[in-house]
Amino acid sequence: MWNIMGKFYITTAIDYVNSIPHVGHAYQKVIADIISRWHKNLGDDVFFLTGTDEHGQKLADAAKDQGLTPKELVDENSSKFKHVWNLLNIKPNRFIRTTDKDHIKTAQELTMKIYKKGDIYKGTYKGLYCKGCEAYITEKDLVDGKCPHHNKVPEILEEESYFFRLGKYKDRLLKHIKENEEFIQPKARRNEIINRIKEGLNDLNITRLKSSLEWGIPFPLNENYVTYVWWEALINYLSGIEYPKETFKRYWPADIHLLGKDNGWFHAVIWPAMLFSADIKPPKTVYIHGFLTFNKQKISKSLGNSISPVKLAEKYSVDGIRYFLAREVMFYDDGDFSEESLKNRINNELANELGNLVSRTLSLCKKLPEIKKSPVEIKFEIKNIEELMKNYKITEALNEIWKYVQDTNRYINQKEPWKLQDGELEKVMYTCLESIRRISILLWPFIPSTSEKISSLLNIEMQDLKGFNNEIKIYKVGEPEILFEKII
Numbered sequence: 001m002w003n004i005m006g007k008f009y010i011t012t013a014i015d016y017v018n019s020i021p022h023v024g025h026a027y028q029k030v031i032a033d034i035i036s037r038w039h040k041n042l043g044d045d046v047f048f049l050t051g052t053d054e055h056g057q058k059l060a061d062a063a064k065d066q067g068l069t070p071k072e073l074v075d076e077n078s079s080k081f082k083h084v085w086n087l088l089n090i091k092p093n094r095f096i097r098t099t100d101k102d103h104i105k106t107a108q109e110l111t112m113k114i115y116k117k118g119d120i121y122k123g124t125y126k127g128l129y130c131k132g133c134e135a136y137i138t139e140k141d142l143v144d145g146k147c148p149h150h151n152k153v154p155e156i157l158e159e160e161s162y163f164f165r166l167g168k169y170k171d172r173l174l175k176h177i178k179e180n181e182e183f184i185q186p187k188a189r190r191n192e193i194i195n196r197i198k199e200g201l202n203d204l205n206i207t208r209l210k211s212s213l214e215w216g217i218p219f220p221l222n223e224n225y226v227t228y229v230w231w232e233a234l235i236n237y238l239s240g241i242e243y244p245k246e247t248f249k250r251y252w253p254a255d256i257h258l259l260g261k262d263n264g265w266f267h268a269v270i271w272p273a274m275l276f277s278a279d280i281k282p283p284k285t286v287y288i289h290g291f292l293t294f295n296k297q298k299i300s301k302s303l304g305n306s307i308s309p310v311k312l313a314e315k316y317s318v319d320g321i322r323y324f325l326a327r328e329v330m331f332y333d334d335g336d337f338s339e340e341s342l343k344n345r346i347n348n349e350l351a352n353e354l355g356n357l358v359s360r361t362l363s364l365c366k367k368l369p370e371i372k373k374s375p376v377e378i379k380f381e382i383k384n385i386e387e388l389m390k391n392y393k394i395t396e397a398l399n400e401i402w403k404y405v406q407d408t409n410r411y412i413n414q415k416e417p418w419k420l421q422d423g424e425l426e427k428v429m430y431t432c433l434e435s436i437r438r439i440s441i442l443l444w445p446f447i448p449s450t451s452e453k454i455s456s457l458l459n460i461e462m463q464d465l466k467g468f469n470n471e472i473k474i475y476k477v478g479e480p481e482i483l484f485e486k487i488i
């Protein structure tokens with residue numbers, strides 16, 4: 001099957017398992033799943049990678065607090081992430097864990113490759129280290145002497161350590177970013193990164209002494225060290241596709257690394273420099289999306305169960321959540337997960353506009369034993385939707401798709417088919433059914449179970465975009481059913 005259509009490789013950030021999944025994590029994975037399904041819908045050979053990041057100080061500390069070994073803790077927490085993604089109908093090709101044996105091996109091999117290139121050396125590091133970030137931070141990033149992300153005073157750390165020659169790649173990085181406009185998206189983030197690179201790039205400390213931290217991948221050059229967690233975590237994008245074997249050759253370079261603002265620097269600067277050093281092509285696009293708030297509050301543990309994707313899906317349905325995240329939140333910007341807007345969108349759009357369209361169409365078809373093909377009176381132009389999806393304009397694409405739901409409702413209101421009989425009625429209903437069939441194909445990446453449900457109500461096979469224009473010869477549809485219950 002390979003090589004018939006294009007390949008598409010999409011990755012998400014791998015989640016750090018010191019907490020349990022919340023709606024912020026879910027947002028990124030839902031969007032990645034939508035993009036992945038869109039490409040499957042096009043007939044592309046897609047590889048979608050997600051997973052969990054499982055080493056480092058914070059996890060070692062958290063395990064200790066709970067009286068567990070680090071491995072016990074990461075096993076338990078990683079399985080929670082996997083479970084929630086499955087529940088939200090997020091279907092990666094692989095769920096990678098940085099404690100997986102093949103990842104450990106690949107991380108060590110890549111490190112050795114970079115060392116042999118002359119880009120890793122031993123030196124002394126003295127700096128401000130934030131345990132929360134698991135990273136050194138510079139004085140100018142502090143707010144009132146504290147890490148702004150964790151509101152903690154950093155420690156001063158001085159140790160012999162290994163360094164990556166990040167500074168060496170400054171010019172090459174700037175050149176690559178300038179020559180490849182799609183490399184860092186959206187534009188605002190791209191400009192921020194360019195300005196920060198211009199300020200200068202320091203070489204990067206990539207190890208911790210084993211005597212101070214044991215929970216890490218052994219550093220292949222010196223057994224007294226473990227590999228800095230960020231360094232090896234980035235390599236998951238290669239180990240996930242079995243670098244350097246066939247799967248890697250098939251899918252690399254990644255078409256898109258999807259991640260949040262806190263990860264931008266690592267993916268847009270450090271990671272491509274590592275790849276340059278290892279003579280591997282950089283990813284095509286690093287997409288840095290905004291952060292979510294929940295009912296206008298910062299997402300944090302104090303919000304408790306209310307931000308649990310499991311609880312939210314129970315209350316609002318999986319497709320309700322998926323639809324809302326894609327439609328409400330502008331992908332490139334910060335957004336708010338407001339339960340009030342979620343309810344409104346479920347009631348007004350999913351239940352009233354889409355649900356009613358399907359149920360009233362099926363009700364009107366009851367008068368007819370079958371509906372034979374006739375000219376479709378609603379024109380679908382999907383080139384612009386394809387273009388928007390290609391450029392990761394998810395919200396805009398969904399808005400365009402939704403116009404067809406509204407067009408079809410308008411068409412029914414104009415034609416007043418409840419006043420029609422036989423042949424006249426059949427013609428109008430054929431247009432409605434064809435329109436619904438096409439809408440269900442376009443919506444499948446966003447709300448897959450609903451689209452599949454619609455197909456089964458229409459009594460046809462679920463098709464993909466290749467089948468978009470293949471009109472059905474004769475419809476023999478089923479009984480209407482409620483697609484979305486209204487939320488009170």
Ligand SMILES: [Zn+2]
Pocket residue numbers: 130131132133134147148149150151
């Ligand atoms: Zn911090």
